[in-house]
Amino acid sequence: MxxxxxxxxxxxxxxxxxxxxxxxxxxxxxxxxxxxxxxxxxxxxxNKDALLAGMVRRLGERADRQLADAVQAGESVAEWYLAPGDSNDELEVALFRSMLAVMRSVDAPDSEVQRAMVDVMRSWDSGVQREIDDPVQAEIVRLVGDGLYLGALLGLPDPDPELHRQVVARLLGR
CATH class of the missing domain: 1.10.10.60 (Homeodomain-like)
Incomplete structure (x- = not known):
């Protein structure tokens, strides 16, 4: 292709x-x-469903590349998941745009688009779950990461960097 x-x-x-x-x-x-x-x-x-699902899958591919780069640079999966967005990073901005578009496209509970979105989100969850033995702690990391990302997507103020560092340290038992 x-x-x-x-x-x-x-x-x-x-x-x-x-x-x-x-x-x-x-x-x-x-x-x-x-x-x-x-x-x-x-x-x-x-068809339109395949087109929208392709967009979701590309979002997953972009995020997977970012995650692989972060892990290669010594960051853990959980740290990557909990990182605040960087509006000055071209790759991060592309990921934000993709995520916003995907969120606007998921309107049917049993569509190819919804299934693709579930697959992408499960792949991110599984990385955190493999890294953190406690399933409750892994779920807390996922939920906090989702909240940080949603805040960035909505343009909410960034968390205070020192407080954010402390939150990540506590969540990851450091």
Missing amino acids: NSTTRDRILDAVEQLLLDRGVQQVTLEAVANEAGVSKGGLLYHFN
Whole structure:
């Protein structure tokens, strides 16, 4: 699959979701926004559900790359999960945009999009669960990380850096 065309298509669907919402996203609108024919779009994604699920999976791939880089740099999975967002980091901004678009697309409880989102979130959870033996502690880390990420997505004020460091230290038993 031509990743350049695929990424242009997925960038287009993200932009349309952010600008207009899921009800206004059509295959024709995505093809126009991406600068491809409808047939070209259908070559990569055979329907709207597959297109939206592809966007979710790309979000997971982007996050997995960020996680792998963080672990390679010596950060634990839990530390990565609990890190505040960085609005000056181009990769983090792309991840935020993807997450916002994904949140706007998940509207059906039993769709391919919902299943893709569950798969992505479970893969993140499993990394924390493998790293932290206590399942209750792992769940607390997940919930706090989700709250930090949601706050960043909503543009809420960043937590005080020293207080954040203390929270992470306590959660991770340091």
